[in-house]
Amino acid sequence: MKVLVPCLLAFALVWIGCKSDQVDPASPPFLILKDVSIEEGSEPFILNVEATLTEASGEAVTLQYETEAGKALAGEDFVAVAPTTVTIPAGVTAVNLPIEILGDTLRETDEDFLVRISGVSGARTAGTEFTVTLRNDDTFVPGEDEPGIGYLSPMTYPDYDLVWEDAFKGSTLNTDDWNYELGDGCPNLCGWGNNELQYYTDRPENIRLEGGKLIIEARQEFLSGSNYTSARITTQGKQSFRFGRVDIRAKLPEGQGIWPALWMLGESITTVGWPDCGEIDIMELVGHEPSTVHGTIHYDDAGDYKYFGLGTTLDDGSFQDEYHVFSITWDAERIRWYVNNEQFHEANIQSTTMGEFRSPFFLIFNVAVGGNWPGFPDATTQFPQQMVVDYVRVFEAK
Template sequence: MIHALKGRKPYVLFLVLALLVTLLPATRAEAAYNLVWSDEFNGSTIDTNNWTFEIGTGSGGWGNNELQYYTNRSENARIENGNLVIEARKESYGGMNYTSARLKSQGKKSFKYGRIEARIKLPVGQGLWPAFWTLGSDITTVGWPRSGEIDIMEHVNNESNTHGYMHWDANGHASYGGPSHAIDVTQYHVYSVEWTPSSIKWFVDGVQFREANIANNINSTEEFHKDHFLLLNMAVGGNWPGSPNASTAFPAKMYVDYVRVYQEGGTTPPPSSAIVSGGTYKLINVNSGKALDVSGAGTAPGTNVQIWTDNGTGAQKWTIYQNADGSYKLINVNSALALDVAGSGTADGTNVQAWTDLGNGAQKWNIIRNADGTYKLINVNSGKALDVSSSGTADGTNVQIWNDNGTGAQKWQLVRL
């Protein structure tokens, strides 16, 4: 299938004169986005209301001389612990030496504009090529590249970055894009684009690394002003990554925690289902980049809660449970104590501590997603936000409650473990 030509980086035409390239990282500007669709992969099977499978080898290895046979078997794609798992295997199947999976929302879910994001953990290895991308919904009538393609995330081999690209027709195949900043792709990251009538911007964890101008169909970019559907896949081999070698570890697994689509003016608010009840998280403060931590890894009721450099210990791991009233309690993995407002206080500056799980309002938190994808935690008893004292950034800075003010000291990244 020629529309899958994703391995043509050495051959493409780069139109750069009228495309705005963002070379320096920039943080995302907050927009009034509302969640309009998501798949949180919390069920027991892949939701066929959202996804269908590509099967086989496609035309010429999906146009890229890829080496895998795509199947719909559970060995290659399944739901596991709240993730979609796409697994590439080294095995003889359908005349090929590798199998994998490719899911698409074609004919089921399509979108024009908005923020499209997924939280993904990737394998590395020579010849591996996982991707999260879109194609124009009219692909079957106009063909590729006139359908348009947005590569939100592509990764090849052992690189310490991902790539964002766009492909379209401008009297022939045209392409624009490039690599992200350096990251550890074997850890979870949020890969996203913000797509508007004027531009497409690429982000990793909210940090922008590329931008393209599509205003007024500049450079024949009309392909990006129509509906696109979503794809998730992991190719093996192909023109871009080359073939696997003896160092490539199989099976190779790509984990997708969620896929979400936000649009301006959407009517559906971000649901609480974005938080997995019973899931374990670390909470990283946006202002300081440090983790919500129980002081000294203490286990006694009344132990202080602070921020500390992210170290992966149990003192920084919190299991989040949804209460019957829709609020949440946060139970520290190391101590089994709850995140608690001392003395059920309601005044600004009241200390936050770890305490025996009592189920009272001092231990109940409404977890609310901000427009930029971070979260604020509002204590049910006081109506005040979980806050880092004086917007501090040093290890050991105290955590308290304070009036909800929308600052970075009250914004938290919830990173599922």
């Protein structure tokens, strides 16, 4: 258990510096704040961040500081600091702002959080916040020594910059990035346009975060006129992307009538509809073929609906056995599909009738039950079925 030790903070909150000549009170010194970058470590420790004056003051300087979560989360990566007042005594040039870093042993991307300064008295401020970056120094991945760990994609690529990711840390889905889509599609799109049987919910029975993973669970149960429940989330209106690379690490469900998908729709769907908005299926699997995934585009071609797709099959095992990374790279000319960074499909999108693929798209994750393509569950289908997503990362070309 990670415990904040009061005595550590008591000793950490000390002033440092040296005596100096008093300065003109009409021209108080500046308070200097600098960004901090440290290794996260594997055990809790106190980080003493220094707030410094440009010169000592003849009077005491007081200020408040508090933390604000970013990619680094309070309670998981550091202990939150509520507004706390500290004093730089007269004649002293700096004070320590203690923050407890929790540390861990998990391999992850670098993370950061903010420290905000307010209520400064006796000094001028050149800024009101600074960033603390926790650099990953770990190599452990959960399940690494167990069957089923699977493939891990690189955190960086020479030709791309990471622009957005979700590693599903914390206890609830980040609704600044994600929307829940609810119901059975009725009245406008009953069965979600594919004769699907599930009713989508935002209940923890159907969608939750556990151990740094997103779990979407399809269940056989009666709710609101449907015999099955599941979940579907989107980044529509919150996170959209045009060109670049998308990596999604996941383990997939299987069974007759089960239909997991990691896909994208054009943001223009609200104005032009489908298929004019375009659709990019990064990964689809029909549960009676648990060793095969498909990559497809759907689009409007001068008034005619068209699609172009291809599948790839594992040499042995199924996509439920371990994690795989499903990816696309996308530019103005081509979309390419990959499993574990091995390309299996490519679409040329240079045609003037395929302009929808040169506009922003948003992400969709869901597990459907039944439908025109997978067919319906039968006596062989076992419930519940889970799609487990470890992370999604979006990169743009440099």
